[in-house]
Amino acid sequence: MTQKNARDGSDKTDALSFVVGAEAKRILAAEQLEPDPQLVAEGWERRFVADGGRATEAIELYEELGYEVLSVPVKADEVGDDCDECQLVAFMRFSTIYTRKKGATRGNDG
Numbered sequence: 001m002t003q004k005n006a007r008d009g010s011d012k013t014d015a016l017s018f019v020v021g022a023e024a025k026r027i028l029a030a031e032q033l034e035p036d037p038q039l040v041a042e043g044w045e046r047r048f049v050a051d052g053g054r055a056t057e058a059i060e061l062y063e064e065l066g067y068e069v070l071s072v073p074v075k076a077d078e079v080g081d082d083c084d085e086c087q088l089v090a091f092m093r094f095s096t097i098y099t100r101k102k103g104a105t106r107g108n109d110g
Contacts, residue, residue, distance in 0.1 A: 034046075035098070036072070036075075036096075036098075039070070039072075039098055042100075043100045043104045044070055044098040044099065044100050045098060045099055045100060046096060046097075046098055047062075047096075047097040047098060047099055048096070048097055049074060049094050049095070049096050049097070050094065050095065050097060051093050051094050052093055052094075052095075055071055055094075055095050055097060058097050059071060059097065062097075062099050066101065066102060067099040067100065067101060067102065068099065068100050068101070068102050068104075069097065069098070069099050070097070070098040070099070071095045071096070071097055071098075072095055072096045072098065073094075073095055073096075074094045074095060074096060075096075
């Protein structure tokens with residue numbers, strides 16, 4: 001660390017401010033966590049958002065536990081609008097995982 005940085009700490013403050021600001025943006029708003037109402041009406045429960053590899057693992061695990069599993073591409077309202085590139089990556093790589101117990105369908109009986 002240089003003498004200047006040791007005295008005024010401005011570089012550390014700038015770096016910490018950047019990290020805190022970025023972390024604050026990671027927190028999802030309530031509307032980003034809301035399940036799809038149509039899927040809920042059909043008996044699905046929103047579990048989480050995962051990238052491709054983790055989504056595959058989760059799907060296999062839930063199926064082994066006796067659940068039906070639905071993987072839905074991330075929707076635009078689930079991704080912040082701060083970064084166009086982030087949205088593109090999210091749409092391409094991430095999906096929302098929904099589960100329901102087998103035979104627990106509701107709504108459309110048929």
